[in-house]
Structure formats: structure tokens, C-alpha cells
Amino acid sequence: MKAAVLKSLGQPLAIDHIADPEMRSGEAIVDVVAAPVLPYANEVFSGERRYPIELPLVPGCGAIGRVRASGPDATRLKVGDWVFCDPTVRSRDDASMPDITLQGWSARGEGGLRLHRYYHDGAFAEQIRVPTENAIRIGNIEPEQAARWCALTVMLVPYGGLLAASFQAGETLLVSGATGNFGSAGVAVALAMGAGCVVAPGRNERVLDDLQRRFGERVRTVKLSGNEEEDRERMREAAPGPIDCVLDLLPPSAPTTAVRAALMTVRPYGRVVLMGGVGMLGGDGLDLPYPWIMRNDITVRGKWMCSPDAIPRMAALVRSGLLPLDHIDVTTFSLDCANEAVEHAAEHAGPFRMTVIQP
Structure with a gap:
């Protein structure tokens, strides 16, 4: 062959x-x-x-x-x-x-x-x-x-993370890295799963505008400045209410400060899923505050790819028209x-x- x-x-x-x-x-x-x-x-x-x-x-x-x-x-x-x-x-x-x-x-x-x-x-x-x-x-x-x-090769990655987080219809999700290849797929998949709102931060204004045009008012875009505290506050303000779940899909080139700014927007008892490439090329560690995780009962987990049962479930989303x-x-x-x-x-x-x- x-x-x-x-x-x-x-x-x-x-x-x-x-x-x-x-x-x-x-x-x-x-x-x-x-x-x-x-x-x-x-x-x-x-x-x-x-x-x-x-x-x-x-x-x-x-x-x-x-x-x-x-x-x-x-x-x-x-x-x-x-x-x-x-x-x-x-x-x-x-x-x-x-x-x-x-x-x-x-x-x-x-x-x-x-x-x-x-x-x-x-x-x-x-x-x-x-x-x-x-x-x-x-x-x-x-x-x-x-x-x-x-x-499916791209969309199954964020889908695996959302299933691991037990993401539910009506919840608010923040996709860290929403302007990237996997992140934008995460926005589409979350909406197909019934997300009430998806907060989509990023630096690429053209992509942010495109996400808004494609998906309408259920997507709230945020232009990032690079200032950790300022960006965190703007992401929180963009959401219609508490952020239930954060899905990180940032690439290896992204700084850990950008990851932390997004992750710490999650509400008490919220869930965080790490699926990106940050740190793969070296650099600083993520450095999340122990007291914040403990006192707010935050669940932080890593997820690599997806479980086998995710694939027929995603095929069903496509065939139903929910994920065109x-x-x-x-x-x-x-x-x-x-x-x-x-x-x-x-x-x-x-x-x-x-x-x-x-x-």
C-alpha cells in the first residue's frame, strides 16, 4: 500500500x-x-x-x-x-x-x-x-x-473533558483558550451539550467576533489584556452568574498566569479540568493557592483525550443536528x-x- x-x-x-x-x-x-x-x-x-x-x-x-x-x-x-x-x-x-x-x-x-x-x-x-x-x-x-x-478528532478532546467534569445542561462554562483550535471546538461542543452560557476569553479579536457571530448570545467573549487580576475580574463579569466549570485548553506557548487567571474564576464547589499543553516546553508551575482550593471545595483534575464511550455519544450529537x-x-x-x-x-x-x- x-x-x-x-x-x-x-x-x-x-x-x-x-x-x-x-x-x-x-x-x-x-x-x-x-x-x-x-x-x-x-x-x-x-x-x-x-x-x-x-x-x-x-x-x-x-x-x-x-x-x-x-x-x-x-x-x-x-x-x-x-x-x-x-x-x-x-x-x-x-x-x-x-x-x-x-x-x-x-x-x-x-x-x-x-x-x-x-x-x-x-x-x-x-x-x-x-x-x-x-x-x-x-x-x-x-x-x-x-x-x-x-x-471528531478535535471535538472529542474537549468533549472528554466536559464528560469528566460531569458538565450539565444549563451550566455556565469558561473555556480557557477559546480562540484556539481545540478551545473553539470546546465552545461548540458545550453549546451542543446544552450549556446555558459559555464564557470565551482570548486575545484574537477576529476569532472572538467570529465565535459571537456563530453562536449568538449564549457565548460571552472577553478580550484579554495579559494582566492576571484584571482579566480574572473581566471574565467573572462577563458571565451571567457563577461560573460552574472551567475547561483549560491553552497551548504550550501560553503562560501559567493565563491559566491561573481563568481557573480561579470558578465558583465555590466548582470544577476545573486541565487538558492543555501549558508546561510541556518547560517554564513555571501553575501555583494554585492551597487555601483557595481547600476552602472553596474546588475540584481540579487532569484529563487526557476521552473515554471510549465518548465517541458514539459524540456521533449521536452530530447525527441529531445538535453539533453540525x-x-x-x-x-x-x-x-x-x-x-x-x-x-x-x-x-x-x-x-x-x-x-x-x-x-
């Missing part, structure tokens, strides 16, 4: 013919119809993000495709089914503390590297081999819709143009924009 291969960091992807994946028990082979190119893919491939990956590697984080073959443990998955290939691969021998790898993208810890060495190659290829449970049915779609369904995909601007590239796709994704990053490779 044809694939885009990362042979060394800092070098272009090589478009090669490699062996077709071989299915074993507990696995499925999926024909890749559309694979998203994340905006920071160039930072992973250059080594700037210092992801623990072993080369050579067929990269690609998630895909929409159709089942080519499945093993004897699959009782409902059929050849031809449309599926979302979940890149979050979990070890099966410890349900309470599974090791995790993002197939074709990154690994975490020694156990994650062991998974990475087996479920190694990602979706920048004509076929991908995934664990059976990672080929998740999304129902019938038209082939031309496959690229838009790649938006038709407003997403999608640019597609052939597999032969994978390097151009990576460059395009970096140069055209932004809310509700997707770059997709279609093998």
Missing part, C-alpha cells in the same frame, strides 16, 4: 509503498478514507514538540474509514462499516491503570512505548490496523462527508501531497478549519 513515512525528524515525509498491514486476533483493518492533519503536525515532525516516537513511522492521529476486515472477536463490526479510528490505544491487561499510546502520534511512559512499537503506524496511509475496540461505528455517511467527520459539521471549512489533499497538507495545516490553523488527507 501507499503511505507517507516519517523517516527522520526535520525531514519531509517520504511517499513510499510499504507492506499492507496484517490483521491478528483482536484487530481490524480499515481502509482510510480521510485522515486529519493537526495544525501542529509540523512541530511533531520537526522534533520541536519532543514527542517520544520511534522512527520510521507512518504518522496520522485518527481517521474516518471503512472496515476491510475484522477478527473473530468482532460480533457486530462488518466489512464496509463506516468507522472512526480512535487513535487512543489502551493496554488490555490492566483495566484500572492502562498504558496508553496515540497510534501514529505519541507514546507515554515505557508501557506506552511498548504499545507504540506494536500499534505503530497511523492514518497517513491507504490502510490502518487498529484494535477492534478502536474501530468505532458512526453509521452510514456519504463518502464526500468523510472529511468533515474528521472534526457543515460550518467547518475543510481543505483536502491526496496522499501524494502529504507534505503540502502538513504545511497547509500549519499556515491555516484556526477555529473550524480542517486540513485532511484523503488516500
Whole structure:
């Protein structure tokens, strides 16, 4: 099969013919119809993000495709089914503390590297081999819709955080990093879940105006100044009442002061979920006040990606019309143009924009 291969960091992807994946028990082979190119893919491939990956590697984080073959443990998955290939691969021998790898993208810890060495190659290829449970049915779609369904890769991240926070319809959410790729998706997902109000702070006035235009009065935008105390007060004032939950999705380049300014807007007994990249490139710690957390009974938790049951639930949100995909601007590239796709994704990053490779 044809694939885009990362042979060394800092070098272009090589478009090669490699062996077709071989299915074993507990696995499925999926024909890749559309694979998203994340905006920071160039930072992973250059080594700037210092992801623990072993080369050579067929990269690609998630895909929409159709089942080519499945093993004897699959009782409902059929050849031809449309599926979302979940890149979050979990070890099966410890349900309470599974090791995790993002197939074709990154690994975490020694156990994650062991998974990475087996479920190694990602979706920048004509076929991908995934664990059976990672080929998740999304129902019938038209082939031309496959690229838009790649938006699940981005939207599932904030959705995982909101589910972890037990976010409820009618509540007020603050999305820290709302003008970014994942943050803007978090605004859309929260509204689809029934948020009474979403406070959307950021520095990019154009994106803030666009969020207001897209979603109307349920979104309250806040232009940040960079002054921690001032920004915290303005975010509180923007909300129609107490802020029930804060979801942080700020990128590695953001300072911890921006995180803290947002997190400390939450009401007593409120919840905070950390899902961003702050600190991954070094720098100061978050330094939240112990007395504030304790006396206000604040729940602070981290969340990485989403639980497996989030995917069919999100597919249901899309199919119900609560989370429409038709407003997403999608640019597609052939597999032969994978390097151009990576460059395009970096140069055209932004809310509700997707770059997709279609093998």
C-alpha cells in the first residue's frame, strides 16, 4: 500500500509503498478514507514538540474509514462499516491503570512505548490496523462527508473533558483558550451539550467576533489584556452568574498566569479540568493557592483525550443536528501531497478549519 513515512525528524515525509498491514486476533483493518492533519503536525515532525516516537513511522492521529476486515472477536463490526479510528490505544491487561499510546502520534511512559512499537503506524496511509475496540461505528455517511467527520478528532478532546467534569445542561462554562483550535471546538461542543452560557476569553479579536457571530448570545467573549487580576475580574463579569466549570485548553506557548487567571474564576464547589499543553516546553508551575482550593471545595483534575464511550455519544450529537459539521471549512489533499497538507495545516490553523488527507 501507499503511505507517507516519517523517516527522520526535520525531514519531509517520504511517499513510499510499504507492506499492507496484517490483521491478528483482536484487530481490524480499515481502509482510510480521510485522515486529519493537526495544525501542529509540523512541530511533531520537526522534533520541536519532543514527542517520544520511534522512527520510521507512518504518522496520522485518527481517521474516518471503512472496515476491510475484522477478527473473530468482532460480533457486530462488518466489512464496509463506516468507522472512526480512535487513535487512543489502551493496554488490555490492566483495566484500572492502562498504558496508553496515540497510534501514529505519541507514546507515554515505557508501557506506552511498548504499545507504540506494536500499534505503530497511523492514518497517513491507504490502510490502518487498529484494535477492534478502536474501530468505532458512526453509521452510514456519504463518502464526500468523510472529511468533515474528521472534526471528531478535535471535538472529542474537549468533549472528554466536559464528560469528566460531569458538565450539565444549563451550566455556565469558561473555556480557557477559546480562540484556539481545540478551545473553539470546546465552545461548540458545550453549546451542543446544552450549556446555558459559555464564557470565551482570548486575545484574537477576529476569532472572538467570529465565535459571537456563530453562536449568538449564549457565548460571552472577553478580550484579554495579559494582566492576571484584571482579566480574572473581566471574565467573572462577563458571565451571567457563577461560573460552574472551567475547561483549560491553552497551548504550550501560553503562560501559567493565563491559566491561573481563568481557573480561579470558578465558583465555590466548582470544577476545573486541565487538558492543555501549558508546561510541556518547560517554564513555571501553575501555583494554585492551597487555601483557595481547600476552602472553596474546588475540584481540579487532569484529563487526557476521552473515554471510549465518548465517541458514539459524540456521533449521536452530530447525527441529531445538535453539533453540525457543515460550518467547518475543510481543505483536502491526496496522499501524494502529504507534505503540502502538513504545511497547509500549519499556515491555516484556526477555529473550524480542517486540513485532511484523503488516500
